[in-house]
């Protein structure tokens with residue numbers, strides 16, 4: 001008999017509701033949940049094939065342990081494996097201090113998993129060395145929102161897409177990365193043909209198919225573009241002076257800065273026509289409502305914070321925020337990057353949108369947890385963390401639900417670091433990832449359809465994730481693995497004291513965690529699992545009195561800053577550090593394909609998902625093939641200052657001459673070379689610490 005279990009898709013930040021069809025042993029089908037407000041029944045190719053990704057040969061099924069580098073791992077049992085892990089972590093902490101260990105976790109964990117990891121690292125181990133792959137995804141948006149608006153809170157809802165008159169999509173191939181939202185946008189444009197859509201992207205992607213204007217800017221020039229648009233808005237008087245005067249600060253400084261960003265100068269920097277720039281400014285400046293949507297093209301940049309702030313400046317200057325169809329709306333890449341930000345899963349954060357560097361915030365959380373204090377030193381962000389592993393400063397590393405041996409920049413360094421680390425634990429559902437190769441201890445984790453908890457999507461909506469079938473082999477839910485380690489470590493680090501990890505279910509973790517949101521900007525302290533079940537997925541902040549979530553923030557023009565005003569940020573455009581030169585004359589861009597997800601640990605198990613694009617390839621403009629005497633399909637050597645790859649080349653008119661594109665999904669188990677990130681650089685944004693994954697100088701030659 002077929003049973004239906006309502007849950008949430010495990011891929012992107014749209015957070016679509018799914019109905020899992022199963023017979024209590026196997027998942028046999030997946031449909032979109034018509035009642036879920038993120039997707040109203042729609043699913044993309046990835047979500048609709050989730051039931052085809054259950055290949056057990058790819059899964060980690062049993063704990064596997066090795067007692068020395070160079071040995072093969074052999075099957076262990078949970079008690080032996082966790083006892084060994086606790087003994088090594090405890091001994092390392094005792095001998096070298098709490099900052100000699102680190103946790104690197106994932107935007108694909110559930111909120112409850114994240115919370116358990118955070119409490120383990122900060123309250124028990126007493127280290128802030130806990131970072132997540134959200135550092136590679138959204139940390140520039142976090143800084144952008146906090147600096148400009150006072151809190152890490154996307155102020156918009158998906159319904160703003162339908163309500164907007166003018167949309168600016170920047171650094172986002174929504175058609176591939178957020179397909180269900182893109183379908184909503186297509187429908188909105190069909191229903192409202194006067195809606196203006198502008199796409200800013202160095203490539204002409206499928207998202208451009210519905211654009212009224214595509215600005216194919218030179219890579220990394222977004223700050224100059226946004227300042228240039230503001231220059232024209234000022235010149236033409238398309239500003240909301242009243243909003244600026246009453247609800248913002250810092251405009252005069254920004255005004256002085258952007259005076260220099262004339263159309264002539266900006267068209268030269270960005271490589272676009274002046275009249276296109278004028279047209280875009282007019283569309284934005286005269287639209288009744290204006291929504292911007294962005295993703296990795298702004299965030300994965302060594303100037304990611306400046307790009308985010310310069311874009312938000314446009315909303316503040318036009319007063320286009322807190323109104324239907326208006327606002328700066330970052331699209332989260334991963335299914336629960338938002339939950340990670342909420343629970344404090346970047347090294348600089350604490351649960352409830354608090355800061356690890358803020359003594360008052362530390363005291364609030366320490367008191368809630370019943371510990372004397374929390375560490376106040378700065379924890380390591382992802383790139384810094386792996387550099388410290390390589391240097392031998394981190395002696396025990398716990399990696400959960402992510403694949404840094406494929407996803408981090410400068411893979412040569414990452415592989416060196418993982419090989420040299422004395423003890424690497426990998427907590428993973430899939431045994432096939434590149435990182436599993438380095439595991440001294442591999443712990444099998446339950447995956448989508450097998451575990452329960454909650455996630456928050458891009459529009460701040462909290463949805464339940466439900467278990468439909470048992471996990472295969474001896475795989476356990478992530479939260480249970482963390483709590484097992486924690487209770488074993490407590491015997492060493494807090495002997496005789498009451499346990500901090502008296503959790504018996506995801507619900508017990510959620511109930512403790514939501515208390516930490518009380519009084520904060522994201523307050524959902526009154527939102528229980530039972531209320532989500534009764535009312536459906538809810539957006540934070542959730543009002544206890546009215547029992548309603550909040551669709552749109554800042555409708556009252558009050559911002560959570562010291563003086564209640566939003567802040568203009570005045571920062572100059574800085575040219576990218578790795579410009580094209582004679583040795584590396586092409587600029588590499590990386591990104592997603594429509595039917596693959598991250599390192600393909602899951603999507604790579606479904607043959608259908610290779611129907612769209614079969615293999616990794618490098619796309620170049622036909623002129624660049626001709627000048628190198630290359631032909632379409634030929635194998636080429638792609639080289640950057642950091643490493644090289646062998647790939648077939650694809651002639652692609654959608655790429656501008658001088659640029660190149662490689663999808664991010666294929667790692668070294670598919671390719672000759674360490675995947676596309678062997679080419680990318682570990683340079684990161686000074687504020688968000690988000691690395692530059694979108695821009696690197698490369699050379700392409702026949703093999």
Ligand code: SF4
Nearest residue numbers: 009011012016044047
């Ligand atoms: Fe899943 Fe995202 Fe596709 Fe929705 S749009 S089905 S969340 S991958």
